[in-house]
Amino acid sequence: MSSSSSSTNGQRFKYTTTTSNNEMAVLENIYKRIIGQHHDKVMIKDTGTSHGRGLFTKVSVAAGSTIITEQPFVSHPSFDQASTNSVCSHCLTNLPTPITNATTTGNNKHQHVHCPNCRQNYCSVNCKNTAETQYHLACCTSIDTVRKYCQAEKRRFPLLAAKIVARILLGYHFNKTMEHWENLQVLSFAKKDPPMEWKDDYLAFQRAMLTKESNKKKFNYEWFVRVMQILYINTVGIQVGATTPTAATPDSGIGLYYLASFINHSCEPNCFLAFPNDHTLNLVALKPLKQGDELTISYGDPNKDYVERQSHLFDNYGFSCQCPKCLLDLPSKRPKKPLAADK
Template identity: 25%
Template sequence: MSSALCFRRLVSSPLKKLHLHHRNLLHPFSSSTTNTTKTTTTTNENNKPSHQQPLPPPIQVSLTESAGRGVFATRRIGVGDLIHTAKPLLSHPTYSSLYNVCYFCLKKLSNKTQTIQFCSNECKQQAKEFYSVEERVDWSAYDEHCRKQGLKYPLLVKRLACMVASGAASAECLDILQPARLSTEMILEMENEFSLLKSCLMKVDFKDEEIAFLTKQWYIGVLARIRINSFRVELAGGLYEDLFLSAVASVEAEASVGNAVYMLPSFYNHDCDPNIHIIWIENVNAKLKALRDIEQGEELRICYIDASMDQSARQTILFEGFGFRCSCMRCVSGD
């Protein structure tokens, strides 16, 4: 993996050993993904093809022997195959790209202005509910704090708070994701951010029930999950068909346009020699692609960090950022 950093978590829990191929299936997760391009054909009474139905994503979420949840192949996947595409639960552009990308899907825009823009009426309509809340609030104090401190994750919390207040999302929508371990210093900083956020919202005439969810515990819990499950979105540009290996997209990726949290991609475990890769072509929709042939029952893994670093550096970053010691084959061999 190159410079694109995938910020997310490794789920760990005291589980009994499981047979990976057939025990304890959680669910197949198709609701937040698009189907693969391979199709099946049905026939009518004259034995002639009538229509084609796309196959579901060739994956399932199951329990691993040692790393909690993981994603496994339900059939053979070939190198270069697009496994699935995931839409974000939550996303927000960076400050530097705020006026250069669509405020909803993060697609780059050719018309650069000093105002919020949407790339299409569809994106504008999808953002209508939470954006109507955002527009009512003076965020200057909150944004200034985040800019000065170089913070990006609080922007996602702000977006989620507006989504919940507008009814566009549930306050518990991220609860299924594993939270990061927080130090006392981190919690104190989060409490300061929460005070700023609540102060901004309280200046607007919201109904009590609209912001009843907004507590210090909610803010810290959401931010703890975002910190370890957020992906840095780097648009590769070009057409998917032109990218034989997804590594090419990462190498030539431009600067980050935003950050996003996804459901299914957050369940992928880490490997310093991954068999799949996540890329962004035109917008925030994440595409997961096979880097090599993958057999049925094999776990699919991504790399959370820059895999070009040496073993010592990788171990340090993974432990400090994600709370685990990597024991993949590459690390065990000392590579």
Template identity: 25%
Template structure:
């Protein structure tokens, strides 16, 4: 799989205290596609996803009653495919390795095992892409919550033939790359908690740094028809001037200060000092203590909704009802955060038309709803809630 930029709207640059970053090469309009990136590799997030999705493109497979799927003749139980095209593009190396995974593998080792098998399959079948994977940022050691030694021992017994350089050190390095660079491809929003269907490593998108008030957001359309359904698409949320860094949020924007800092430190090794965090760090500790239980939830992805959203909005208003004095960024939440029940996704305009006309439809990157942008006052202080279009 390869990575493809739609147009050179961003360049890679070194920014002091932030490292490598993507910077706008020209003014970017709201809704413009900044990047469309294909994964170096994909792997299922769970055993359930592995059994209900195509092993190549990760579209949902038909239900068992109507299922018409395709299987590798070398290991029919290890992988299922949605089409002859996906079947033809698989590698026997990976299928054989998957078929050798023991049923008794501990659940906490399964997802990283899927990743490592996909990575070593890349080393065997696409060495240049494997080197690109190794070039991505990663910590010097394996993530604290992953047993690298146990995983390496497991892989030693299941890979058909160890690739060049196969070692515990390489396995540890790969795990750190996964932790720092993997994007989750989500199950469809159904009004409740969302789960991750698959993970992918996207070599260009990996260079986007984090900001708690991002100027771009990413979309995935895994179940759409046609090719490149596993691409992630990054669109501008609002105007981005030339020379400005383009940033994503690594998690839902409605998370509170303490949980954002905790996730960034544990998963990415840094403390955020963006404008929003500089405002919120001075807020009362009482509101953070109320969320102690929430912060212990390690399974949170882009699925936290109204409760978190309401708490952020309430915290933004001081005792005198003066919202802007305490939280000057509240306008972002009014205009760019989805207000659909249990959603809380980020809104970005649809791409401009071919003649450059901006769209007044905002798309949510979690629930997929479209919202009309009815009006906004000239000083950027208020906007209507708009109309949700299913």
């Protein structure tokens, strides 16, 4: 997501005084592709502040209205959800217990099915087919090795990286395009030195996902670090069933959403993310908005005190917030009490 202030985040592409007209045209085309069907409702533009780019409404919006909906580029359930097969592996909707598996040849799109090779469970034939064409065909059995590694290390980002490389490979296979990688490159990324464990993560990722030498060169450690830096500040918690502002927990799923990645943070947000049915993101207005307003959400629990909010934002997103609420809550520097006079 975009930074909110005093950020250590970076951007691969951004408007500068030296940006050529051709580069700006390429960037605008990528923005149009990311915005897609919502082109008449929102726009991506530079905020003119240290926040960088942001998402702005092009229309007036009533409180409680859904401004946009978006499918994730990649998503994954929590480790507990995955280990208990309690949610659909693709859309993260809850599955009944016990799961009644059906054949994949049935005409009922609401049957619960599983992959015969890796046993991933899906809520319907439609979800299974969507998963296959988007990423599963490229990572069916191989991703299980990454999954076991991630469960042991309690880190989900390598799993999302595996799905990302699968989507890129299948996108090129079916459509002969690298649009997914182009979209990823315009997202903000954390300018943090890669921790040592990322090398271990990459080795597990490489052994499972990159069997061809050509792919090892394309998706090398430098590529992996960039993807991890993108995931570090752009993933959101997915609490399926949430229709009011809800803070993510370790039991939440996670996902990367292209358009939502441009929404800046505020501890006094005017929007929130809802997931009423599945991993489909709904951006909902908290208050009436007028045309041209920047859309903001809270990256954490805005009801926490100043120190807790700042610690969460810096630890998880790499920036210190200077929104109006934080400036108001900023602990004042009180003068020291004078020392008692010597007697």
